[in-house]
């Protein structure tokens with residue numbers, strides 16, 4: 001009997017050891033969760049090159065979602081972000097991969113809902129009054145139209161991927177004020193665009209918090225690397241014109257990626 005007790009405790013100890021070895025091995029082998037990257041051109045990586053066969057969506061191999069996936073081996077990776085996307089087209093065109101098994105989502109959206117491209121075009125082609133007026137219109141849409149649009153997007157994401165951690169990424173300020181630029185927009189226009197970026201970030205951050213999502217604020221990461229900084233991580237007006245006012249490779253790898261990595 002004594003012998004039996006002794007051997008059974010030996011067996012129990014062996015089982016415990018074996019179990020912890022197996023669990024340790026399991027933890028080591030566990031991949032990052034299934035990851036879906038949603039959003040507009042700041043997430044697709046327009047401006048960062050290497051778009052493969054992604055067509056007009058301009059999904060870059062150098063965009064932060066692709067860089068994160070390459071470094072973290074998620075169990076699956078669906079990259080549906082698309083240049084020009086609004087909250088509405090994210091819902092209608094990007095959510096197919098979402099499901100109960102989705103563990104991680106990144107998303108940037110809202111800039112195109114308030115006319116980002118139109119505002120930039122107006123500021124380049126027209127005078128100060130038109131530019132400031134276009135910025136003012138965009139800012140009024142940020143408080144009137146955008147919160148409801150973001151609510152609809154975030155509620156839909158939550159319903160379609162109830163178990164996911166959702167990281168909502170913001171946008172950088174575009175300009176370093178009193179910087180090195182000798183041509184381009186007026187200082188008043190640059191300041192107005194920066195203030196618009198700040199308002200856009202606050203609206204998005206507040207809506208994200210209301211849904212229990214994490215907000216990735218990239219403004220700090222881009223500080224010192226805005227247009228007119230001399231070490232810009234954003235394209236100024238450039239050719240091809242679609243790259244203008246978008247993060248370059250450094251903006252994705254050194255601006256967006258570390259902020260997302262810290263929140264993923």
Ligand SMILES: CCCCCCCCCCCCCCCC(=O)Oc1ccc([N+](=O)[O-])cc1
Pocket residue numbers: 040041042046082083084085110111112114115116117119120135138171172173174193194196197200242
């Ligand atoms: C929003 C009013 C102007 C305020 C300036 C704020 C600057 C930072 C905010 C940037 C927001 C950009 C989000 C949109 C990114 C995007 O998808 O850009 C486009 C890319 C491509 C197209 N397009 O039509 O091909 C249109 C838009």
